[in-house]
Amino acid sequence: MDDIKHDTRGRRQFLAGGAKAAGAIAAGSMAAMQNASAQVNGPEWMHQPGSLSKGYGQPSEFEEKVQRAWGTGYPTVSPGTGASRTPLQSINGSITPSGLHFERHHNGVPKIDPDKHELTLHGMVNQPLVFSVKDLLRYPMVSRVHFIECAGNSGANTLPAAPQQNVQAIHGLFSNTEWTGIPLSILLEEAGVDPQASWLLAEGGDAAAMSRSFPLAKGLGDAMLALYQNGERIRPEQGYPMRLLLPGYQGNMSVKWLRRLKVTNEPTHTKDETSKYTNLLPDGKAHQFPFVLGVKSIITHPSGATKMPGRGFYEISGLAWSGAGRIVKVEVSTDGGASWREAKLDGQPQSKAAVRFRFPWDWTGSPALLQSRATDDEGRVQPSRAAWTPTYSAANRFHNNMIQTWAVAADGGVNNVYA
Amino acid sequence: MDDIKHDTRGRRQFLAGGAKAAGAIAAGSMAAMQNASAQVNGPEWMHQPGSLSKGYGQPSEFEEKVQRAWGTGYPTVSPGTGASRTPLQSINGSITPSGLHFERHHNGVPKIDPDKHELTLHGMVNQPLVFSVKDLLRYPMVSRVHFIECAGNSGANTLPAAPQQNVQAIHGLFSNTEWTGIPLSILLEEAGVDPQASWLLAEGGDAAAMSRSFPLAKGLGDAMLALYQNGERIRPEQGYPMRLLLPGYQGNMSVKWLRRLKVTNEPTHTKDETSKYTNLLPDGKAHQFPFVLGVKSIITHPSGATKMPGRGFYEISGLAWSGAGRIVKVEVSTDGGASWREAKLDGQPQSKAAVRFRFPWDWTGSPALLQSRATDDEGRVQPSRAAWTPTYSAANRFHNNMIQTWAVAADGGVNNVYA
Numbered sequence: 028m029d030d031i032k033h034d035t036r037g038r039r040q041f042l043a044g045g046a047k048a049a050g051a052i053a054a055g056s057m058a059a060m061q062n063a064s065a066q067v068n069g070p071e072w073m074h075q076p077g078s079l080s081k082g083y084g085q086p087s088e089f090e091e092k093v094q095r096a097w098g099t100g101y102p103t104v105s106p107g108t109g110a111s112r113t114p115l116q117s118i119n120g121s122i123t124p125s126g127l128h129f130e131r132h133h134n135g136v137p138k139i140d141p142d143k144h145e146l147t148l149h150g151m152v153n154q155p156l157v158f159s160v161k162d163l164l165r166y167p168m169v170s171r172v173h174f175i176e177c178a179g180n181s182g183a184n185t186l187p188a189a190p191q192q193n194v195q196a197i198h199g200l201f202s203n204t205e206w207t208g209i210p211l212s213i214l215l216e217e218a219g220v221d222p223q224a225s226w227l228l229a230e231g232g233d234a235a236a237m238s239r240s241f242p243l244a245k246g247l248g249d250a251m252l253a254l255y256q257n258g259e260r261i262r263p264e265q266g267y268p269m270r271l272l273l274p275g276y277q278g279n280m281s282v283k284w285l286r287r288l289k290v291t292n293e294p295t296h297t298k299d300e301t302s303k304y305t306n307l308l309p310d311g312k313a314h315q316f317p318f319v320l321g322v323k324s325i326i327t328h329p330s331g332a333t334k335m336p337g338r339g340f341y342e343i344s345g346l347a348w349s350g351a352g353r354i355v356k357v358e359v360s361t362d363g364g365a366s367w368r369e370a371k372l373d374g375q376p377q378s379k380a381a382v383r384f385r386f387p388w389d390w391t392g393s394p395a396l397l398q399s400r401a402t403d404d405e406g407r408v409q410p411s412r413a414a415w416t417p418t419y420s421a422a423n424r425f426h427n428n429m430i431q432t433w434a435v436a437a438d439g440g441v442n443n444v445y446a
Numbered sequence: 447m448d449d450i451k452h453d454t455r456g457r458r459q460f461l462a463g464g465a466k467a468a469g470a471i472a473a474g475s476m477a478a479m480q481n482a483s484a485q486v487n488g489p490e491w492m493h494q495p496g497s498l499s500k501g502y503g504q505p506s507e508f509e510e511k512v513q514r515a516w517g518t519g520y521p522t523v524s525p526g527t528g529a530s531r532t533p534l535q536s537i538n539g540s541i542t543p544s545g546l547h548f549e550r551h552h553n554g555v556p557k558i559d560p561d562k563h564e565l566t567l568h569g570m571v572n573q574p575l576v577f578s579v580k581d582l583l584r585y586p587m588v589s590r591v592h593f594i595e596c597a598g599n600s601g602a603n604t605l606p607a608a609p610q611q612n613v614q615a616i617h618g619l620f621s622n623t624e625w626t627g628i629p630l631s632i633l634l635e636e637a638g639v640d641p642q643a644s645w646l647l648a649e650g651g652d653a654a655a656m657s658r659s660f661p662l663a664k665g666l667g668d669a670m671l672a673l674y675q676n677g678e679r680i681r682p683e684q685g686y687p688m689r690l691l692l693p694g695y696q697g698n699m700s701v702k703w704l705r706r707l708k709v710t711n712e713p714t715h716t717k718d719e720t721s722k723y724t725n726l727l728p729d730g731k732a733h734q735f736p737f738v739l740g741v742k743s744i745i746t747h748p749s750g751a752t753k754m755p756g757r758g759f760y761e762i763s764g765l766a767w768s769g770a771g772r773i774v775k776v777e778v779s780t781d782g783g784a785s786w787r788e789a790k791l792d793g794q795p796q797s798k799a800a801v802r803f804r805f806p807w808d809w810t811g812s813p814a815l816l817q818s819r820a821t822d823d824e825g826r827v828q829p830s831r832a833a834w835t836p837t838y839s840a841a842n843r844f845h846n847n848m849i850q851t852w853a854v855a856a857d858g859g860v861n862n863v864y865a
Contacts, residue, residue: 070651076653083512106495120676130499138491205541206539373589
């Protein structure tokens with residue numbers, strides 16, 4: 028290692044000098060090497076054997092602060108009622124690790140014995156069917172990446188004043204994973220659907236018996252009975268041993284711990300789709316069954332309630348998705364929407380799946396307003412706050428897909444603002 | 447639920463009757479409903495509140511048998527030297543959960559403090575550089591799904607007699623995940639590579655100081671300094687706080703716990719690339735630096751050392767990949783290669799990434815020989831055993847990408863055979 032220059036320049040000098048001269052956009056550090064011989068001998072962890080393998084791996088203990096954040100957020104005495112949020116500020120890529128997938132439970136996580144669990148398919152069918160888990164695992168399956176977003180995600184930003192929270196607290200009811208399961212159409216075809224039928228009812232096996240109605244066309248379309256998530260059997264808080272997956276629809280319609288599907292000729296109007304999960308409109312009426320989630324994007328790096336460590340290069344990145352289709356474009360603004368430039372998308376965006384966008388930014392140290400704006404292949408464009416707000420009652424907290432603004436202060440502080 | 451027929455027909459009768467009449471290919475079960483009122487009241491887990499959320503989720507306790515299998519397989523007194531294998535028979539989809547990603551360690555898993563770890567880039571460069579983890583996390587990144595396969599994967603099938611093991615034991619040194627990190631080309635460009643340079647040396651921060659040489663062209667191509675896996679920071683056994691990722695190359699070249707990259711004008715011929723990780727040829731010579739992994743596919747369902755529960759529908763499925771590019775076709779044979787039919791691929795295959803293939807099969811109860819054969823976009827076709835075997839010495843255990851045969855017996859038993 029005698030060819031390493033013992034340079035004592037700090038980061039800032041390097042950024043202003045060599046890196047820019049070389050055309051590099053990167054925030055490289057030419058850290059001082061105080062002790063070259065220590066480098067040659069290697070760090071302490073090279074002087075002792077490492078630890079043994081585990082049958083099932085876990086994240087590093089140095090990352091133990093990366094956790095879902097649980098909050099009830101509801102006037103309830105039931106501790107199992109509430110939601111946990113994905114730490115979007117700490118993850119990268121497009122896949123959400125299963126251990127950090129957001130949750131929304133209406134009465135906690137049931138412990139379901141897969142050998143005792145049954146799925147009943149009945150109602151307006153030629154032949155009612157009852158399926159064991161074991162039998163379902165033999166069915167034809169398909170794997171697709173899909174996001175799930177709670178209808179109440181980003182609801183905090185509909186409050187009169189911008190909440191001073193981080194991206195996890197405001198937008199963390201959103202995750203994106205690979206789901207594997209049986210196309211629901213196969214089970215419906217097996218039961219034989221009455222030509223007069225037009226709706227389905229899904230009921231969960233939790234103590235809240237979460238129940239939602241959805242159109243038969245969705246059931247015969249891209250709906251899935253999901254059995255695996257990110258390769259392994261779906262986890263308890265995601266519906267073990269199985270959940271319904273309705274891609275692009277409000278998250279709670281992807282009923283977890285699914286135990287019953289009933290074919291009907293009208294919506295069932297369950298407790299979970301009358302007072303709840305409807306959107307309040309400006310005239311006081313409620314829009315029921317607003318299934319499809321809007322086109323949306325959120326900048327996760329940098330994001331609210333953090334502090335940027337100084338001027339220089341940053342990669343602005345985040346996630347974009349649409350409940351109606353595939354993301355075709357994400358634009359980024361650093362001046363509060365006065366000007367926009369297109370971000371780069373990682374890989375090929377899939378339908379009703381999140382894509383990571385990336386945008387290089389050299390922060391000069393001046394205040395900035397960071398925004399992102401997504402467009403999907405249906406031509407839908409993510410609305411501004413000004414455009415979104417009048418479409419709902421001021422009391423509505425659902426389906427907020429408006430553009431998020433993060434304000435960067437001269438000291439590097441990043442905060443949520445309304446703009 | 448009064449519209450459910452209290453049918454007591456068992457699975458077999460159903461399969462022979464209704465399902466086929468309805469044109470269904472599915473192995474649906476019309477399980478007897480012994481007690482309709484119990485169904486209406488719901489199972490026991492609907493009568494009590496569920497458990498609370500956890501900050502970081504885990505698989506169901508009913509799936510605790512789904513584990514990596516550790517074995518040293520080597521004459522060593524070092525318990526940290528060996529490999530753990532992914533339970534391919536128990537997972538589905540294309541993504542491997544991070545907790546089940548295979549491992550190969552040469553001296554255990556080091557515990558590395560990210561605040562103390564440094565990556566040194568030196569050798570034939572204009573400006574040697576030392577990077578802290580904190581600085582690297584600010585660099586531009588990219589996310590891509592890539593497989594990693596150990597050069598010794600499937601080596602057991604090069605032994606004279608077919609090992610009676612399951613797919614995990616034979617082929618489990620293979621996993622496929624989403625990696626996020628910095629294109630290595632950015633760091634190399636920042637350091638400024640000498641025009642005379644042509645190779646790189648990568649050294650790991652484990653006590654074995656795992657070291658491999660690789661061509662500079664790969665470093666300037668799709669090589670990545672990986673910092674995240676499946677969304678979260680890379681785990682300790684996968685190289686925390688960072689690993690090299692050389693897509694499509696022998697797994698051990700994707701050096702974990704990366705601490706040093708040296709630019710050179712020739713291979714370094716380290717201990718890990720002379721006696722080891724070379725392929726023994728029929729004439730007794732060894733092929734050094736056989737970097738690119740072959741085109742390959744493995745049927746994971748059904749697979750060896752399992753028993754199929756009876757005749758009827760099965761989805762034959764597995765994974766296909768190529769170290770050279772993208773999978774364009776997977777064919778399946780149920781008669782030992784006498785006839786082939788094309789399988790369905792999940793989604794759009796990506797370069798140097800695994801894709802799940804699926805093929806519907808109605809097992810009549812007769813003995814069968816299951817095979818799969820992959821083709822990539824370079825036109826490479828997975829070789830048969832007969833074609834692969836003469837290309838290497840009988841003592842060679844590396845780079846086995848020959849077609850796997852699973853024999854299905856009349857009693858449903860599935861076993862590894864050479865065919």
